[in-house]
Amino acid sequence: xxxxxxxxxxxxxxxxxxxxxxxxxxxxxxxxxxxxxxxxxxxxxxxxxxxxxxxxxxxxxxxxxxxxxxxxxxxxxxxxxxxxxxxxxxxxxxxxxxxxxxxxxxxxxxxxxxxxxxxxxxxxxxxxxxxxxxxxxxxxxxxxxxxxxxxxxxxxxxxxxxxxxxxxxxxxxxxxxxxxxxxxxxxxxxxxxxxxxxxxxxxxxxxxxxxxxxxxxxxxxxxxxxxxxxxxxxxxxxxxxxxxxxxxxxxxxxxxxxxxxxxxxxxxxxxxxxxxxxxxxxxxxxxxxxxxxxxxxxxxxxxxxxxxxxxxxxxxxxxxxxxxxxxxxxxxxxxxxxxxxxxxxxxxxxxxxxxxxxxxxxxxxxxxxxxxxxxxxxxxxxxxxxxxxxxxxxxxxx
Amino acid sequence: xxxxxxxxxxxxxxxxxxxxxxxxxxxxxxxxxxxxxxxxxxxxxxxxxxxxxxxxxxxxxxxxxxxxxxxxxxxxxxxxxxxxxxxxxxxxxxxxxxxxxxxxxxxxxxxxxxxxxxxxxxxxxxxxxxxxxxxxxxxxxxxxxxxxxxxxxxxxxxxxxxxxxxxxxxxxxxxxxxxxxxxxxxxxxxxxxxxxxxxxxxxxxxxxxxxxxxxxxxxxxxxxxxxxxxxxxxxxxxxxxxxxxxxxxxxxxxxxxxxxxxxxxxxxxxxxxxxxxxxxxxxxxxxxxxxxxxxxxxxxxxxxxxxxxxxxxxxxxxxxxxxxxxxxxxxxxxxxxxxxxxxxxxxxxxxxxxxxxxxxxxxxxxxxxxxxxxxxxxxxxxxxxxxxxxxxxxxxxx
Numbered sequence: 001x002x003x004x005x006x007x008x009x010x011x012x013x014x015x016x017x018x019x020x021x022x023x024x025x026x027x028x029x030x031x032x033x034x035x036x037x038x039x040x041x042x043x044x045x046x047x048x049x050x051x052x053x054x055x056x057x058x059x060x061x062x063x064x065x066x067x068x069x070x071x072x073x074x075x076x077x078x079x080x081x082x083x084x085x086x087x088x089x090x091x092x093x094x095x096x097x098x099x100x101x102x103x104x105x106x107x108x109x110x111x112x113x114x115x116x117x118x119x120x121x122x123x124x125x126x127x128x129x130x131x132x133x134x135x136x137x138x139x140x141x142x143x144x145x146x147x148x149x150x151x152x153x154x155x156x157x158x159x160x161x162x163x164x165x166x167x168x169x170x171x172x173x174x175x176x177x178x179x180x181x182x183x184x185x186x187x188x189x190x191x192x193x194x195x196x197x198x199x200x201x202x203x204x205x206x207x208x209x210x211x212x213x214x215x216x217x218x219x220x221x222x223x224x225x226x227x228x229x230x231x232x233x234x235x236x237x238x239x240x241x242x243x244x245x246x247x248x249x250x251x252x253x254x255x256x257x258x259x260x261x262x263x264x265x266x267x268x269x270x271x272x273x274x275x276x277x278x279x280x281x282x283x284x285x286x287x288x289x290x291x292x293x294x295x296x297x298x299x300x301x302x303x304x305x306x307x308x309x310x311x312x313x314x315x316x317x318x319x320x321x322x323x324x325x326x327x328x329x330x331x332x333x334x335x336x337x338x339x340x341x342x343x344x345x346x347x348x349x350x351x352x353x354x355x356x357x358x359x360x361x362x363x364x365x366x367x368x369x370x371x372x373x374x375x376x377x378x379x380x381x382x383x384x385x386x387x388x389x390x391x392x393x394x395x396x397x398x
Numbered sequence: 399x400x401x402x403x404x405x406x407x408x409x410x411x412x413x414x415x416x417x418x419x420x421x422x423x424x425x426x427x428x429x430x431x432x433x434x435x436x437x438x439x440x441x442x443x444x445x446x447x448x449x450x451x452x453x454x455x456x457x458x459x460x461x462x463x464x465x466x467x468x469x470x471x472x473x474x475x476x477x478x479x480x481x482x483x484x485x486x487x488x489x490x491x492x493x494x495x496x497x498x499x500x501x502x503x504x505x506x507x508x509x510x511x512x513x514x515x516x517x518x519x520x521x522x523x524x525x526x527x528x529x530x531x532x533x534x535x536x537x538x539x540x541x542x543x544x545x546x547x548x549x550x551x552x553x554x555x556x557x558x559x560x561x562x563x564x565x566x567x568x569x570x571x572x573x574x575x576x577x578x579x580x581x582x583x584x585x586x587x588x589x590x591x592x593x594x595x596x597x598x599x600x601x602x603x604x605x606x607x608x609x610x611x612x613x614x615x616x617x618x619x620x621x622x623x624x625x626x627x628x629x630x631x632x633x634x635x636x637x638x639x640x641x642x643x644x645x646x647x648x649x650x651x652x653x654x655x656x657x658x659x660x661x662x663x664x665x666x667x668x669x670x671x672x673x674x675x676x677x678x679x680x681x682x683x684x685x686x687x688x689x690x691x692x693x694x695x696x697x698x699x700x701x702x703x704x705x706x707x708x709x710x711x712x713x714x715x716x717x718x719x720x721x722x723x724x725x726x727x728x729x730x731x732x733x734x735x736x737x738x739x740x741x742x743x744x745x746x747x748x749x750x751x752x753x754x755x756x757x758x759x760x761x762x763x764x765x766x767x768x769x770x771x772x773x774x775x776x777x778x779x780x781x782x783x784x785x786x787x788x789x790x791x792x793x794x795x796x
Contacts, residue, residue, distance in 0.1 A: 200659065201659070202650060202653070202654060202659075203650070203653035203654050203656070203657045203658055203659065203674075203676045204645065204648075204650040204653045204654070206659070206674050206676050206677065207641075207645045207653060207676050207677070207680055208642075208645060210641070210674075210676070210677040210680055210681075211638060211641045211642045211645065211680065214634075214637070214638050214641065214681070214684075215613060215638050218617070218634035218635070218638060219616070220618055236612075236616035237616070239612070240609060240612050240613050240616060240638070243605075243608070243609045243612060244606075244609045244642055247602065247605045247606060247609065250602075252600060252601070252602040252736075252739070255600070255601035255602045255605060256600060256601045256602070258601070259601045260601055261598065261599070261600075261601065261604070261707060274705075276601075276604050276608075276704065278601045278604050278605050278608070279604065279605070279608040282605055282608055282609065283608075283612070286612075306674065307672075309659060338650075338736065341650070
C-alpha cells in the first residue's frame with residue numbers, strides 16, 4: 001500500500017491484460033480502484049463500471065495538501081518510476097520524479113493514473129463490458145475525450161481523500177489533461193504545469209494520428225477490431241503507427257545526431273541491402289511497442305487527442321476556460337518541438353494572461369524535439385523545480 | 399512526334415503497365431526510347447535492356463541549344479503539361495511550363511523522362527527481365543541511385559542529339575538529379591536550378607521513407623513483392639505510405655489553412671464517428687495514388703533517395719562535386735519546407751561558392767511547405783523566369 005495513507009487501499013486486482021502478445025501470458029495485476037457508480041461520458045454513453053489503475057509515490061501529508069498528479073502521454077502509463085510490469089524497463093520519468101529529484105517524492109505525494117481508454121488497468125477497450133470477463137468492449141468502447149480522462153482521475157483523487165491537488169503536470173497528451181484539469185476543476189488545482197502541449201490538436205497532429213489509425217485498421221490481424229477474440233495482435237499495423245509517431249517525437253537534429261546516415265552494416269553504402277541505423281532503430285521501436293500496447297486503446301486515445309480543443313468548450317475563447325482561476329501556471333515548451341510547437345504553448349500563456357491568471361511561460365532551448373520532456377534537459381528540470389518550490393512556499397508546504 | 403526534330407522518333411511502344419489496379423486494363427503506350435546496350439548500374443548489375451520513357455514540349459532549335467531537362471520528383475512522371483494517361487488529370491507542372499509561362503515552351507524545348515526505376519514506361523520493377531514479357535523484374539530489380547537515374551537520362555539526351563542542355567531543373571528528388579547532373583556532366587549543363595532539395599537524404603527523411611516501405615511490405619497483398627504475379631496490388635500499404643508522405647509535403651500552416659479542425663459531417667465534434675476533413679483528404683490522397691503507382695517502384699525509388707549523399711561521392715567534400723564547374727546555378731528553397739529545409743539548400747549554395755561557381759540562392763517566403771514548388775508561388779516563378787532569362791541572354795539564346 002503506497003503513499004502511507006491509511007485510506008489508500010488497493011481494492012482489488014485487475015486482470016484484463018492477458019493475451020496482448022497473442023499468447024496466454026499471466027494476467028497482470030494493476031493497483032486500481034473500482035467505481036461501481038460508473039461514469040457518464042461526454043458522448044452520452046455511461047460506462048457502468050469504472051476502474052482507474054494508478055500508482056503513488058511518496059507520502060501524503062496529514063493535511064493532504066502535498067499531492068502532485070502526473071498525467072501521462074499517449075503511450076505512457078502509471079509506472080512513472082518503477083519497473084514496468086510488461087517491459088521490465090524502468091519508469092518513464094525516473095529522471096524527474098524521485099527522492100531529491102525535480103518532483104521530490106520526499107516532499108510530494110505523487111499520483112499517476114492510467115488514462116481512461118488505456119490498456120494498463122484502467123477501463124478501456126480491453127475491459128469487460130459487464131460481468132462476463134471474456135466479453136470485452138473492443139471496438140464497442142465509446143469515444144472518449146480528454147475531459148472524460150480528467151473526470152475519471154477526479155474520482156480517483158476524491159477517493160484518495162484529496163480535496164485540492166498541490167500540482168498537476170504532464171507532457172504532450174498529459175499536458176492536455178493538465179489544461180483540462182485547470183479549466184474543469186480550478187478550485188482543486190493549486191499549480192498547473194502543462195508541458196510540450198497545445199490547447200487543441202492541429203490539422204497536422206490529426207493527420208499523423210489518422211495515418212497511424214489507418215495502419216492499424218488495415219492490418220488483417222486487426223480483424224475489424226476483434227483481434228482479441230482470436231488471440232492475435234495487429235502487430236505490423238501497430239508497429240508502423242508507432243514508428244511514424246516516433247519520428248514526430250524527435251527533431252531532425254536529434255535524429256541526425258543519433259544516427260546521421262550511419263549504416264548498420266559496413267561503412268559505405270553499397271546500394272545493395274544496406275540498412276541505415278535509423279531504420280533498425282525505428283523497427284525496434286515498433287516491435288517493442290506492440291508487446292505493451294493495445295491497438296483499440298491506441299485508436300481510442302488518439303481520437304480523444306484529436307477531439308481536444310479546449311477553447312471550443314468555452315465559446316471558442318481560450319481565456320474563458322481559465323476565467324477567475326486562482327491556479328498558478330507554468331507553461332513549458334521546447335524550441336525544437338515541431339509536434340507541439342512553442343507557438344501553441346504561447347497561445348495558452350496568452351489566454352491565461354487575458355484571463356488574469358498567474359502564469360509564467362518558459363521555452364526551453366533544446367534540440368531534442370517533442371520528447372525533450374522525457375529526457376535529460378537540466379534547464380527544464382531547473383525551471384520545473386523552481387516553479388514547484390515557489391508554489392510550495394506560497395502554499396505554505398514544508 | 400514532338401519537338402520538331404526529325405531525329406526524335408518514338409522507337410516503339412512500351413506496354414508493361416497493365417494490371418496495376420488488379421484488373422486486366424488496357425496497356426498504356428508510353429513514348430520511349432530503347433537502349434539495347436543496357437546500363438551498368440552503380441551497384442554493379444547490368445540492366446541488359448534500358449528503356450527511357452519521356453515527353454517533350456516545344457521545339458528544339460537548329461543549334462540544339464534550347465533544351466531544358468525537367469527532372470520529376472518521387473511520384474511524378476514525364477507527363478508535365480498534358481493529360482495523365484492513368485488519372486486523366488492535368489500535368490503536374492502546368493502552372494510553370496507552357497507557352498509564355500515561366501519555362502516558356504515557345505522559347506525552350508522541354509524534356510522530361512520517367513526516372514529509371516519508375517513505373518510510367520522507363521525500365522523499372524514492372525519491366526520484363528528479358529524476352530518474356532510476363533517475367534518482370536519485381537523485387538529482383540537491382541538497387542539504383544540518383545546517379546543511375548541521371549546516367550539513363552544522359553543516354554536519352556545523347557539520343558536526342560543534344561550536346562549541352564541549356565538548363566536542368568526539378569524539385570525534391572528532381573533537385574537531387576539536378577545536382578547530380580551538374581556534378582557528373584558539368585560540360586553538358588549550362589544552367590542548373592535545384593529546387594526544394596538537399597545534397598543528401600537526412601536521417602529524418604530516411605526514417606519517413608522507411609515507415610512507408612514498412613507499410614507497403616507489411617500489406618499481405620504485397621505478397622513478398624510478387625503481387626503482380628497474382629494480379630493484386632498492396633493498396634492499403636501503398637496508400638498509408640502515400641498518406642504519411644503527403645503530410646511531410648505540406649506545412650502545418652498549410653494544413654491548418656486548408657482544413658483546420660473542420661469536420662466532414664456537422665459543425666461540432668459529437669465524439670462519435672466524426673471525421674475531420676483532413677482525414678478524408680488524406681484517405682483520398684492515398685486511394686488515388688495506388689491507381690497510378692507501383693509498389694516495387696516506390697520501394698526502389700525511395701531507396702535511391704536514401705542512398706543520395708552527393709558529398710560522399712567526392713571525399714565528403716560537397717564543393718569538390720562542383721570544382722571547376724562553369725554551370726550557372728540558382729538554388730531555390732521555400733521557407734516553410736520542413737522536409738528539405740532551407741539550411742540544406744544553403745549548404746549546396748555554400749559548397750558552390752567554395753567551388754567558385756556562379757551561384758545565386760533564393761529562399762522563397764512561402765507557408766505552403768515542400769509542395770510549394772508545385773503550387774502557385776509568384777515569387778518563385780518570377781525568380782525562376784528571371785534566372786532562365788539571364789542565362790538565356792548569356793548563352794546567346796534568342
